[in-house]
């Protein structure tokens with residue numbers, strides 16, 4: 001080991017699986033421990049053993065409660081980690097919902113897949129073979145990802161046997177599927193478009209033909225594993241510095257992304273009295289002006305910055321335009337006596353959409369259509385939001401003081417039961433449904449899509465990012481046929497998108513946030529970042545963003561998966 005290092009173990013040239021290991025001579029701190037989601041070739045990475053010995057880790061610091069940032073914590077604890085997981089109180093409460101649900105879903109998937117395998121032994125055997133191959137490809141990619149050191153370290157890591165390797169997890173979000181949906185949902189039919197980095201092994205992995213039907217012999221982790229991980233959560237207030245490991249002090253700052261979300265600033269000293277480095281991890285960076293929660297914090301000094309890059313190369317439409325399109329879409333659906341389906345992530349986006357709908361009703365801009373909130377997770381998350389009014393921005397705090405209930409839409413119908421969810425299709429039209437998950441990779445929203453996809457009176461309204469290769473991305477791109485439950489289905493419903501509700505900063509906002517680090521400074525000045533690492537972005541976004549970050553006068557690097565970088 002020489003000096004301080006960062007090991008990029010997830011969220012590297014992809015938007016999921018965030019996991020960054022910071023190592024000094026006397027400390028090991030993990031920033032986030034997220035689940036890989038999206039295509040099966042992404043989620044197979046969840047099965048690869050940790051690139052470090054979990055028991056040797058001093059601390060975990062968690063930026064926020066989305067599954068792609070916290071989803072592997074149960075596995076980390078199950079694999080021997082016994083230390084604290086530092087997070088804001090809001091994140092701790094939301095992570096409790098997310099991880100218990102995730103454990104439950106992994107158990108359900110495992111049971112369902114076991115039943116399916118018994119019924120289809122031949123197909124199961126063939127798929128096992130494919131999965132082993134995909135797993136091995138991911139292991140090889142991880143090994144090839146970094147320096148020679150990284151390869152050596154991976155070689156020392158415990159190898160999974162064939163038996164374990166066949167138990168490959170399907171990607172799932174926190175609310176990925178209710179037991180009645182999502183069985184062998186095929187989400188793509190068109191080949192993936194060519195990637196911008198043809199020589200990138202990571203891109204090669206992702207463009208392999210998707211092995212859609214995946215069998216699960218054992219869950220990635222269980223509810224009990226999740227419960228055990230949750231016992232390690234140690235709430236921390238915003239803006240309070242805490243020594244989380246020998247010579248590593250962490251401060252959590254408002255990130256404006258979802259309730260409790262944080263930018264984490266790490267002050268790191270290799271030895272007592274020695275050189276100090278400041279590493280700022282943006283986590284997922286929100287947008288100024290996002291409803292409900294406060295705006296992201298601007299920082300002005302760091303030695304190294306890890307910045308998310310989800311929306312590199314793209315600008316969101318102005319918030320006003322987003323609200324105008326939302327209102328117009330609802331009015332059209334109302335006039336046509338149709339159905340509006342809004343696929344939405346349960347935490348963050350759903351609360352914002354409900355908040356905006358409540359404002360539109362208050363202002364008389366939309367008719368009061370019934371709203372089905374078809375996500376038990378979303379309704380529990382809304383409860384957590386209500387408990388944490390101390391995190392609200394001035395506007396929402398004022399609404400509360402005025403006696404408004406900004407987190408509730410008048411006449412909303414919360415469906416917790418799967419039967420109630422199924423019954424929605426018989427409800428008198430027009431009506432709206434907000435259901436999880438946001439990228440149509442699973443969950444109750446897929447059940448609604450089955451009934452609505454070929455209905456010209458239905459409108460699907462996307463309000464968030466659609467990951468590469470997901471069904472949501474295909475629909476958004478205008479696909480006229482998609483594969484659902486293994487069957488080709490004609491797309492006859494209307495498809496609209498709003499980007500202005502994103503929980504992520506767009507390119508200008510990312511550059512504005514980064515620009516504060518260099519304002520009024522020259523390279524080499526104290527606090528002038530020596531390098532900015534672009535993380536949490538698909539390759540196209542990162543390639544688009546990088547030259548603009550350089551134009552600010554910042555040195556950049558796009559780390560690939562399992563790359564290890566020494567900080568000097």
Ligand SMILES: [Zn+2]
Nearest residue numbers: 064066257284
């Ligand atoms: Zn997030």
